Amino acid sequence: MTPPLAVDTTPRGWLRDLAGGVRHWLGLAAAAALLAGLCTLVQMGLLAWLVAVLINDSRSVASLTPVFVALLGVLVLRGLAQWGQERAAFEAGLRVRERVRESLLDHLAALGPVRLADRHSAALGQQLVEQVEALDGYFARFLPQLRLVMLLPAIILAVVAYLDWLAALLLLLSAPLIPLFMALVGMGAERLNREQFVAVSRLAGHFLDRVRGVSTLQLFNRTRASIDEVYAAADDYRRRSLRTLRLAFLSSAVLEFFASVAIALVAIYIGFGLLGYIRFGPADGLTLFSGLFVLLLAPEFFQPLRTLSQHYHDRAAALGAADGLIERLKQPAPSIPAFATGDSAPPRITLRGVSLAHAGRGRVLGPLDLDVAPGECLVLVGPSGSGKSSLLQALAGFVEPAAGTLAVEPRGPSAWMDQRPWLIQGSLADNLRVVAPDADDTALEAAIAGAHLGEVVAALPDELATPLGERGFGLSGGQAQRLALARVLLSRAPLVLLDEPTAGLDAITEAAIVEALQALRRQGVTLVIATHHPALVALADRVVDLARPPTAEERPNDVSA
Template identity: 60%
Template sequence: MPALTAHRLLTDLAATQRRRLALAVACGLLESALALLAAALFAWVASALLVNHQPLARTAPLLALWLAALPLRGLFGYARETLAQNASLAVRKRLRRRLLDHLAELGPVAVAGHHTASLAYQAVEQIEALDGYFARFRVQLVLAVAVPLLVLGVTFYLDWLAAIFLLLAAPLIPLFMALVGMGAERLNREQFAAVSRLSGHFIDRVRSLTTLRLFGQTRRAGHSVHAAADGYRLRSMRTLRLAFLSSAVLEFFASAAIAVVAIYVGFGLLGYIEYGPADELTLFSGLLILLLAPEFFQPLRSLAQHYHDRAAALGAAERIAELLNQPVPANRRGDATHPAPASDKDLLVLDAASVAHPGRGTVLGPVTATVKRGDTVVVTGASGSGKSTLLQLAAGFVAPEEVGTCRRARNLRFAWMDQRPLLVHGTLADNLRLADPQADDAALTQALSSAHLGELLARLPQGLATPIGEHGAGLSGGQAQRLALARIFLSAAPLVLLDEPTARLDRHSEQAVMAALADLQAAGRTLMIATHHPALIRLASRRWQLDHGRLKELFHG
């Protein structure tokens, strides 16, 4: 399948809202048709009053029709904008869902290669940058072709020489738009890259604020953030300067062309021009041509105003397409071809499975092993031997090489916990319900008790509504680890994967965590634990030893 490009991404997204965009174009055409009708009625009334000397009462029906056309034109304009905005909103929702689904399919290991601030910026700001393209530019692109052709046809019928003047001036606007667009697209790409870097730079400084204060580097860090922000300001002003300059040039050419038509009509009506159809000009035809000349250029001028929306959308879509082009590991796709294990007792079957990372070669394997229901498998080995990679392979976060296979029980659910459990800014209940959003307070309390946090809960005045900060701020390391264990009790997942669950804990917290793990073991859960801790090794019914990615089973109890 060919790689997704920015142009193809925008085209595919537009195809999902073809009906709304087509209706928006139809409303725009009707709006322009009413503008032409209003101009013709006004010219007819003026000619009847000033040339034919008809009484005002006889022109009243035409005046009433002219007055009715004006608000009706506004209604069609409102409908056009509403339909285009709704199409843009639907497209952005669809793309954001697609991007988040793709990130979920990639898994945490692949996503870890991207800065969280950059991913957040892509999922929010860069997708929002597509708004102008679908809400304004896409519809205006069609109107900028259809409406001038319609006006040109009417003008040619009235006076072919005036139509030639309009036709000669028309290509200048698209020409300058193309020249400006190439520069604007490049600037927008640079601007989006600069914002991604600025986001990562700022969030890194915020996360490291305590360390910076300890070493007295806060002022220097502030200067670095200020310098990065000032660089972004300069890029933004460069982009705006180009946009305003291009608009001024395009307005000049449109105004000059309208002035030429006005001079021609004026001198033609005065009889100073005898060439071509000039001597046939009347007040009606001359006034109508003058009224139609701005309508001829208005769609092109609007397209020029929205042309920077196209440049911004292409710059954003290019970065989004790069992320969507990142391949999903085979074992995380819905079309994975490896069948489930033959035995219902087998949760996980590894058959000559190997894992390789770019630039590092093979870091695990080949591994051939089976994990059965109720096993407690402890994986030991030196740092860098592949323990964490083995757990990631078991979870499906990474894919094995094409030669080996990793088969899991059908619809296998697993729970994951490592040395730094994920805790979000919110309450205790919010963090627990990450495992089971429908759990009631009684289930949450029972899960905390199972993780040996019952005493802590009893001491908290707000109970489950007690707020905690991001990364567990307000809790000790042991309490944060046991809160993550409480989520495992709440999840009821049959397979539990734990990566160094007792690292950096004091003795009391270690004992509480080990007691909770023993309870999970007694409940029949299947545990896979990567650890060096002797007490956790004693929990094992099976022990695997990893040495430079090669697995050896030391005992099978």
């Protein structure tokens, strides 16, 4: 498991902490970029010298072959340096995205389905994909360029000042205009990117809800209205995207304008100085070499600043994404002890004064004292709302007790099954391997047989490779339940939690599930079942009625339904 990220209170601080983990890659990218910039400086110097020599000294091209070879070598070295910069920057962005995505997945797993019940799956998917990907430009492009812009323009300015201090003064006076406009643009771009991420999350959830409910919409003749709603949401996102692009293009045009004006001023000064119309300061000392060299270096002086301004929108996008990611990572998760190493034995469960509460509902269960022996089959009964599902969620580690202590020792993996099994779009085998990715076909077939689903699978055209739609589309309710039970069998979890596993099923399917649970009992698995069905109650070693929960003074054998 990836170590949890230290979540700073601000997006800038959080991004700074992430940058610390890839500092060496960012330094390597900046060093390679600086080498490429120095190669460009040498290249421009060689070009200016070649032109000056060919024009002033009338030397033959053949006599300058060594210089041309040196120029070619500089070009090759510059290309290699640029490749190294791109490679190191890509590696920095990749490692940051991997770390953030793994930490986010670990945090979502720690939160569990109960704490994420009010979060749309489309919004979570958008965070895992788009918002994490939005960090790439900040680390792969903006940060290396930020380091480069601190060094290369200063080196070029020093060379220009050595050749002509007045030209260097013109460059120095115009340079601050670019960072100034970058800061002005960044004030609005960060806000627009944050709003855009919120809008696309809502759009994804809106569209997914309509797709999932398309059958209901058709039954009530609401398909046209739902299409119009999706169109309106998409059009709102389009407008927000165009607003962000408009700001980006406008800022780039302004920055290019000021850079072009500064370069033009330098060109005018050099031209008139070489013609003898300017005799102020160092203009009298201008030569064809120095003038051409300064003119060639003027665009290179602004190039790092212009590139940084282009990547400044990557910074705004990263800050907007970081705002949502920080909010998710700071959501408190239950403190669950680590799993015991090695083969986990059936656990002993101990509850002392445990109370459970939900936001907006207050206390839903407790205080409760309960002991479950290893390998015991405990059945929870009681009217709806008595806290059966909440207790199972606490045993699974999805929620923490509001009061009291709950111990599951040893804490190993647990299997969960309820009346609405979670099935993914994929084959039957894919749905089984969710709990055991390395399971072979023999293990899958054994689990299918244990869940009494063998005849159903054999009748399918592709058997285990038969594709299923989202939420098990293609299977009946009973078949989906038995597939979920096969997944429980395949997991070999020492603790199995079942929430109304036979609700709404026919007698034949119910009997098949009961028989499979009897096989689990014989294996010594600890079973905790919440149910109203007599067939499941008959399995129990002990029945606990949560309408009258046991206390510490009562012996287990004294508690009955």
